[in-house]
Amino acid sequence: MGSSAGSVLSPDEEARYGARMLYELRRVDLVLEDPLIDDYILALGYRLVALSERPEQPFTFFVVRSDEINAFAAPGGYVGIHAGLMHTAESESEVAAVLAHEVAHVTQRHLVRAYESMQKATLPIALAMIGAVLASRNASGDGAEAAVIGGMGLLQQQAINFTRHNEYEADRIGIHTLAKAGFEPQAMADFFARMGRATRSNNSIEVPEFLRTHPVTASRITEAKNRVEAIRRDPTKVLEPAANEARFRLMRERAHVLTSNEPAKLADSYRRQLRQAEPGRAASLRYGLALSLLRSGQARAALGEFDTLLRDAPNELAFLIPRAEAQRLAGDAAGALARLETLAEIAPDHRAVLLAYAEALNATGDKAHGQRAMAALRPVLAKHGADPTTQAIFARACELAGEDARALEAHAEVALYTGRPYDAMEQLTRLLERPGIDYYQRARVEARIEELKPYMAELERQRIRKEDQEQRRG
Ligand SMILES: [Zn+2]
Structure with a gap:
């Protein structure tokens, strides 16, 4: 690699920078916050990670609320796939092929190598800007666009563009992961070829972003096909079909409608x-x-x-x-609540069920229901504490139950995970000044503030540097 140790990100830094990018995307409302789609894309992603070159590497998969045909990987194993790409895919294996390609960029540490050419201090700013750049592409007006031009767009390009060699390697390794996980390895070539045809046959269609960063060439498609032949000739590769096309088609339409x-x-x-x-x-x-x-x-x-x-x-x-939500909105709130209560008994570990149940309880505005919603959400919080949707529903339940201080804690978590860290810190600090918070809550809030201090210090440092740069440019 030939770099000095100081220029390479530590795994902790990678994880923090990747998380920050996700929070920034949420701040501009570009993450599809839906527990069913979330569970689906996580399961698909983890099936690939388990058979990748580095199954121990942590990954976070999420769907971007955008019609663009695109996907990307960020440090710390953060992989985003746009709803537009899901909608264009004709099979689950095609989506898996794109995910396997992005997973390979992470496992082969292409990102870290790409970043070595950048100044370490500019990297987090560049990552934070990914959100702004994506948001500007989605915005109809050009105001947002103008805001990110002026050097920052360029940083983002540097941050996510890989070398041709990296792309070749991600294809090669990705297709093996795809086959090992039981998906159709031919899907990678199929998807690339279809994208390439769509681009050539209709000049009025904008080139999908994924193709701009992943140019489809005849040799790339041929290589993918040859690899499929090689995999098929190898008798040790017993491919158990893993794709669930019926589920894929449902989740594809769900992502499309929610976007x-x-x-x-x-x-x-x-x-x-x-x-x-x-x-x-x-x-x-x-x-x-x-x-x-x-x-x-x-x-x-x-x-x-x-x-x-x-x-x-x-x-x-x-x-x-x-269906339960439709029932509630059609005027039968009691019936909807009863159905969700039954579902929560049948599927006590299912996040989407528990969140819907808690929301239905909250919607009644009843104090006892607030307490029940709090209890129902505790196991979800234990597993998905970093999920702003869960925290927001929990906060509402706490308010109904009369647990105002606990509600404020949850609101602070929502602020943190949706890209408003200064709000989060202020809320936690104010919470400590409230009369009557108990010993345990005080200890918990103080510990959380300590935990966030290095993160805040880092933001503070980077903000100063960013301002420095702007001054120099001006
Ligand atoms: Zn790539």
Whole structure:
């Protein structure tokens, strides 16, 4: 590698910088915060990581709320995949192929090597800017765009562009991981080829971002195909099919609907598609229809579509959870709560079920329900404490239950995980001044403040450096 030890990031620094990038993306509302999609993409990602070159490396997978066809990896094993890429994929193996490629960038430490050419001090700023850059591409106006031009966009480019050799290696290693995990290895070549064709055949379509950073060449597709042949000839590679196409199609439509800004229009489009759908595609299109009806305020119509779906799959949680929400919004809050309570008993470890149950309890505004919601969320918090959605629902439950100080703690966590660390620190500090907080809570809050101090000091240092740079440029 030939670099001085000081220029390489420590694993701790990598993890902190990657986390900060995720928080920045949340601050600009670019992370799809949905427990069902979250669980899906985590399971898919971890299946690949377990068979990667470095299964011990921590990873965080998330879906970016954007129509762009893109995916990227950041330090600390943070891998983002855009809803637009999921929507373009025709099979679960194609999504897995892209994830396996990004996982390989991380396991082969391409990121760290790319960063060695950058000044260490500028790296966290560059990472923080990824959020702003993505947000500006999504924004319709050009105000946001202008804000990130002026050097920062360039930093971001440097931060995520790999060498051609890196890309070749990520393809090569990614495809082996893909095959070992039981996905269709041909999917990598298929996806690249389809993207390449779509780009060439229609010049009015913008080149997908993923292709800008991952140019598809004939040799790249040929190499992927040759590797598939080699894998197929090797008798030690017994491929247990792992792809679950039915689940993939549901989650693909779910990500599409939750990303859309025009759910009512989308509902019309799903209705049209449903009229001509082959039987195999009908369920996922009807799911898209039901969700877009729910999102556009047509709860009663959504309820009917969910009931149709449940006739063929009465235990599908991806149907049952939003169905309860539709029931509540259609005016039957008690019935919805009763159903979710039953689901929480049947699936006591299921995060999406417990969050929906707690939200339904909170919606009643009842103190005893707040207490029940707090109890229901404790196991979720223990496992997913760094999830702002869980913390926000927990905060509301605490308020209802009359536990105001505990609610403030949870609000501070929400602030931290959504890119507002100064707010978080201020809330925690003010909490200590409140009369009547008990010994345990004081100890917990003090410990949390101590934990966050190095992080805050780092932000403080980097802010000063950033201002320095701006002054020099001006
Ligand atoms: Zn790549």
